[in-house]
Amino acid sequence: MGTIDGTAQNQPLKNYTQNNGLPSLHINKSIQDHTGYLWLASKNGLIRFDGDEFNTYTTKNGLISNNITTVATRENTLFIGTDKGLSIKDYRGYTNFEGNHINAILTTKNHTFLGTNKGIFRVREEYLSPLRTNFQIDLNRINDIAFDGNFYWVATNKALWKIDELINPKVLKRIDTDNYTSVLIHQKNIIATTYNNGIQVVSNDKVTPLTTSIKKITGIKKIDNQFWILSEDEGIEILDAGFNFVRNINKYNTLATNKITDAFQDNEKNTWITTKNNGIYFIQNKKSEQKKPTISFENIEVVFSSIDSIDINNYPKTLQLPSNKNHISFYYKTININRLNKVTYRYKLNNQTSPWSTKNVVDFAYLAPGNYTFSAQSKVGNMESAPIEFNFFIDTPIYKKSWFIWSVIGFISLIVALIIWSYVRRIQAKNKAKVAKLKLENHLLSLEQKALQLQMNPHFIFNVLNGIKALGNSGKSSELNATISKFATLLRGVLQNSRQEEISLAEEITTLENYIELEQQINSRTFEYAIHTKLPVDPEEVLIPPMLIQPFVENSIKHGISSTTNGKITIDFFVKNDFLYCSVIDNGIGIEQSKKRTKVSSHTSVALKVTQERIQNLSKNCTFSIHELYEGNKVTGTKVLFKIPFKTDF
Known part of the structure; x- marks a missing residue:
């Protein structure tokens, strides 16, 4: 710790620079926290000082910037x-x-x-x-803000303002125009500094100017019943309580620089001066009375990990710890700049008290389960601090708890009973599985037989034959041949597919196209159709049960678009999450209206029911839905959607 010859307040002046470990010579502001640490706002980060050691916090520790302009606590x-x-x-x-x-x-x-x-x-x-207060405030530089208990005083680079509330103000008064740099609340007066026009004393909103010998004023502080006027380029001017000149502190008599940024008195009445280019100066108060010290927790570790989720100095509850977290360490501190090496500590855990020592860390390992109260005290000279306390509870190991022991006994008994019950159930399940398998096979065979019998609508065949007969009577031989050829192809495809459990999706689509085109020829109302596939493989490689979609298409033609002009049916095939989806959408009158207009034939009703059962029996994950489509409150058609397992032939 370096010293400089000369006096300030008849006391020795000490200078902390990089030679003493100070990380930066440019210090903007200094404060003291509840524990007693000094915090210095510097160009190279936030600096903490305990009277002996400097610690620096930067962006690496989590700060938003290393250029610290001010700090408050x-x-x-x-x-x-x-x-x-x-x-x-x-x-x-x-x-x-x-x-x-x-x-x-x-x-x-x-x-x-x-x-x-x-x-x-x-x-x-x-x-x-x-x-949002006033554009003359909102758009300008705010140099200082102070609160006198009733009003806020705002110093800007253009004026000094008096405001009743910063949030939704009702009183907003400009007291004076100038480049105001700081505000000090003194008794019933407001003392404000201007950059180049001295001090302004405000009483009952009236301004009384006081001329100073220095310019470029950045702040004013009340220290030992004196006013310290700080200049960024001309040192410090000290005035007494009546604003009379006392002395200057500058590079010509005491300091090594005139570039002053801040000054304050700590809780031991020591004075600190911060500068822009020469670190900090310390004036120790040799006449200070010994004060009661203050102690605070700095850290609490559980199994060598800090507790970061609670405020350890204001934790009103009892910290609950599991049985394996029975290693706990306490760190506590008292800062006393004037008696740095005279601080001693003692702690108490429940009823055990330690002797006084300089050690401020205590470690407890392998604590037994139970409730604990830890307290710590510090002492400087004959003055003892008020104790600080922290309560915690360590749980009993689970294997020693009576409910756990009885639970283990009950669990073992349950396991034995479950083994016996499981053995009996397995025998019963095997028999049930055999019966269920036989029933399912019979049910599937029955469904397939019904599906084969219902695959083609007899009315449809009758209508096609009547259409062929009409074409023959009218002499339209080319249309007659085309219709007979398409009908023969459809019948042949249906008969061939009925012999197989699965066919390719391409074959199913071909059969659907033949069926729909025949319906277009024999239907009294024209309609359009579209078939879309969005598959990861060729439709020739996708397997599907035969005649799975035709009943839904037939239902759309007969009951959906039968009364609709410009009817349209859209059939989509796509794959999602290893399932093949099929949707049949028509722009007809909807399910409910169709039911009102016509009674669905027994063939159509049974065909839809059987097809739905076929889909649901393919896999337990298969789904089927049918619902009306709306635009606003108007029915625009019907959508049938189902999914079956996606299968390929490779």
């Missing part, structure tokens, strides 16, 4: 302002919010506000919310 949470937004450090780690360059942070009981290069922002749970 509330309880055990740090709000870290940077040139790229805000980082919040708490027991859960870091939470980052991208945003503008942050110049000031104001923490209140319910909110945290940020003064940025473009207006004021409020910290929400998941984002930074811009506050």
